[in-house]
Amino acid sequence: MIKRRQVRETVLKAIYAYQLSKDSSQHIVDTLIKKQEFTKDKELRRFAEKLFFRTLEHEEELDEVIVDHIKNWDIKRLALIDRLILKMAICELLYFEEIPTKVSINEAIEISKRYSTAKSGRFINGILDAALTDLSESGRINKKGRGLIQKSLGS
Incomplete structure (x- = not known):
């Protein structure tokens, strides 16, 4: 399957x-x-x-969300794979109303473990958790259906 x-x-x-x-x-x-x-x-x-x-x-918008959450770090210095995984996950958070936020975050973490460095999973989780909080507070997360809005993996 x-x-x-x-x-x-x-x-x-x-x-x-x-x-x-x-x-x-x-x-x-x-x-x-x-x-x-x-x-x-x-x-x-x-x-x-x-x-x-x-x-x-939505590449520019997705980059802006990433930049807002990588304190004291230039986006061009991020590993390209990490940046692309972050963009895809943030895209899902913003534009795929049928996918639960925790699924998008978990998938990004798991993919980073396979395609990036040993530390990438924690880094990506931290960026996505912070981005999800801000996007939720600003009303930009629009999920439909039961159980689709969850703050993070820890909630």
Whole structure:
């Protein structure tokens, strides 16, 4: 069974390829996302494409949220993988009203453990917890359905 984590990992690789290659976003989708086994499932394919395009579409806004929470640190000094994982997770927090906030945060932490450094999971958790608090307080988190609004993994 293909899980959404595999889809998120594919999207991370696609955004990474887009950042480094500067190929068109559609070319990246056609070569990296649409060739995956999970694309036989329409829902998973739509989720992958939506996460990829929304993350790119809102890149400046997502960077601003990250910058607001990395005290005394230049965003360009962040590991690229960590930055992309943060962008994807914040994109989910803001633009995927059906995904619980704790799921987005947990998935980001788990993906960082696989694709980044040993310390990345704690770093990403801290940034996302702080971002979620601020975004919630400013009314920017709009989740629908039961159990979809949770402050953090600890709540």
